[in-house]
Amino acid sequence: MNMNREISDVRILTSRGSVAYFLPEHSIGGEIGKKYADTVIDGAIVELKTVSGNRTTLGKSFKKGYKQGLSMLEAHPGIEAEHNVFLRLFTTLDVESIRAKLAGELKNTTDKGRCICHFEATVELYSWDYDELRTIVGAVLPGH
Numbered sequence: 001m002n003m004n005r006e007i008s009d010v011r012i013l014t015s016r017g018s019v020a021y022f023l024p025e026h027s028i029g030g031e032i033g034k035k036y037a038d039t040v041i042d043g044a045i046v047e048l049k050t051v052s053g054n055r056t057t058l059g060k061s062f063k064k065g066y067k068q069g070l071s072m073l074e075a076h077p078g079i080e081a082e083h084n085v086f087l088r089l090f091t092t093l094d095v096e097s098i099r100a101k102l103a104g105e106l107k108n109t110t111d112k113g114r115c116i117c118h119f120e121a122t123v124e125l126y127s128w129d130y131d132e133l134r135t136i137v138g139a140v141l142p143g144h
Contacts, residue, residue, distance in 0.1 A: 006038055009048045009088050012118050012125070018042050023072075036072040037065075037083065044113070045069045045083040052090035055101045062087060062115065063105050070111065082113040090120050099128060103136035 010020045021040045037047040047065035051058050062085055069083025089098070102115050109130070116127045 005050060006048055009050070009086060009118075010039060010041070012088070013041055013086070013116070016125070020046075035068050036075070037069045040081075041084070041086075043081060045072050045079070045081050046086050046116075047083070048086045048088070050088045050090065054091075055093065055097065058087070058089075058091065058093065058098060058101050059105050062102055066105070066109075066113075069113065083111070084114045084116060086116045086118070088118050088120065092121070095119070095124075095126060099133065100136060102128070103133040106130055106134050107137050109134075 006022070010022075014020055018041050020042075023037060023039060037045045039046045039048065047068045049061045049065045051061045065085035065087070066083070069085065073079055073081065073083055093101075098117060111130065113130045114127050115130070115133065116125065118125050
């Protein structure tokens with residue numbers, strides 16, 4: 001992703017009061033060539049993704065962002081943070097369709113985090129906790 005797009009993505013959140021830090025492209029001590037998350041926003045590791053197209057594209061982009069955040073935490077076990085995915089959506093998919101797709105992508109996971117979605121068409125911002133999304137597909141939550 002280019003830096004101008006990432007700055008534009010982060011401005012959506014900082015204009016609402018969030019605090020953001022960009023992370024270096026390559027993590028010190030991490031595996032060479034392994035992709036890690038882009039930012040830390042409000043204390044959480046956040047990978048930024050731009051999505052246009054259909055539900056399949058949405059699912060792939062979310063899963064890739066999810067894995068990049070998770071990889072960051074696995075490479076640095078001393079970091080106690082959740083990992084989030086920010087999706088900037090240039091799509092005609094509606095909110096419920098997107099929630100359902102994200103829930104399906106989280107079906108066999110148990111970690112903490114949230115998905116933050118900015119809908120370009122309506123300029124609306126939604127944020128869903130991973131546990132909340134998992135309940136949509138009836139995934140078993142830890143401790144339940």
